[in-house]
Amino acid sequence: MNENYDVVVVGGGAAGLSGAVALARSRRSVLVVDAGEPRNAPAGHVHNYLAREGTPPAELLALGREEVLGYGGEVVRGEVTSAAALDGGGFEVGLADGRTARARRLLVATGLVDELPDVAGVAERWGRDVLHCPYCHGWEARDRAIGVLATNPMAVHQALMWRQLSDDVVVFSHTAPEFDAEQRDHLAARGIRVVAGEVSALRVEGDELTGVELASGEVVAREVVVVAPRFTARAGVLEQLGLEPVETVVGGQVVGSAVAADATGATEVPGVWVAGNVADLKAQVVISAAAGLMAGSMINADLVAEDVRRARAPFSHEVEREAAALVGGPDRHGV
Template sequence: MNEKYDVVVVGGGAAGLGGAVTLARSRRSVLVVDAGDPRNATAEGVHNYLGREGTPPGELLALGRAELKAYGGELVSGTVSSAQALGDGGFRVRLADGGQVLARRLLVTTGLTDELPDVEGLAGRWGRDVLHCPYCHGWEVRDRAIGVLATGPMAMHQTLLFRQLSDDVTLFTHTAPSLSADEREELDAVGVTVVEGEVTALEVTGDRLTGVRLRSGEVVAREALAVAPRATARAGVLAGLGLETAELEVGGHVIATYVPADAQGATSVPGVWVAGNVADPRAQVIASAAAGVGAAAAINADLVHEDARAAVAARRASR
């Protein structure tokens, strides 16, 4: 693999495929390098995606890959180990298997990693009945017994959002800062039960969440549990290009890291764009896909102007 592409897209989720298809439709040579481990792999379906409501994540990606191929784009399974800026403004992209390709521009859509609370049994239920986003999965647990595991400053906000979906919501204070008197009054007014004490494990029966176990040994029956994991940008490939992540803070607590970029995804390194959760930890699937499309349009415009300048230079040289 020593080909040169107009654009190499690192990451083949919604943002990467959205950008790659847009570029291929503009007749750009595009290569997508995808490790095959999307953030939402364990989810039953993608929601709030107009026209694709409830589509399993793997099926949505398969549709996107087929669209990319139909427009002449290429995709390889693998991981990018590093990217190096070259003197001509392009990049050398090295893959973990030893292969390498050249690219005029880079679009990095590597997403993020959810760092889950250390509670026995929680990770195994992630994306099923352990949830984080009421907009992504709230409808599916409506009117059920929902718990919220408080680990940071978003617990109160998250609790109120899930209370909109069910009359039976319990907030487990767990390791979060103590609730203020005003917060307790508000929760009491909307009918939310507050349970003090650290949560140590989840109870699962017949492959379903049935309860939350406290350190005291008490088990509180619950059918779904909302958590607020810390989101860490998968930005290792960008480190060699001099790009660092920034911290997203809420109430003085870091809840995520991300790669700073402008509204179209351009980073501070010329020729490098980012899109999706690596740049916006809060973006849902449809927003990530849209960000990929926007970044692709900006990349294509940049290349169009570079091509025009090169054509002018060639014409002048031939006179």
């Protein structure tokens, strides 16, 4: 690590690396600090990423780091624990191991945390046969026995989405509010059965999910369980800069939090951009990568404008001195 960079990127996932590549290709000095805790680490493959379909997440990130390095950027493993604006402009970030770096701009792509339902077995099977996104894992779960663990009113929508992929979908009412008549009608129309009662655990035999156990002791055979996590932005660094995450509401239901930004990733704090799941909990890998590219290009444009201002400053001072000399010199009659 050097002491000074044009940009420090906090987070080495798809968003952060994509932004770093865009900046490094523009010949900006870039440091990526990656804690090595990607959200999609439990998943076997990345999907819906054109020309990278089925790539393991770790492989995709390794390729991204190589691209950043190939264009002269730097990537270090570490956790950013502090960030502060400097009086003279720019920012200083501190790592858990005591290292520090300064940057003219920050791109924060720290992602989010999936807060899972408190049911035995859910966390252990997460990303394998406990899933949440039909676009991320739906094809792989097609035609299997799917159970939807209802924890909020969005469960009906989830069930209808997954019904597109399998004829065998069951909704476990669990802790969700009671479904109204219209919701039950929609489920019945698609042949989706509702199982009443709270779920206590998932049944696993060998290394395969085999069923869902209710508090009553009844076990319903299932091969896949769909859950609705709460998506909480990893915003600790941003909070230190005055950027508090706000609640994200979908269908009238609070589903998580995110840090507000405009379409380019610019936040309310000048010089700070965000990209990926920290700003958009719905963003899949390819969308996060696109957001990183957008933020990286906008940061470069902002730095270009600042470079022009800095380059013009000496000329501006010279013009001011000449104007001052003329004001204090002889008038047009030579008096």
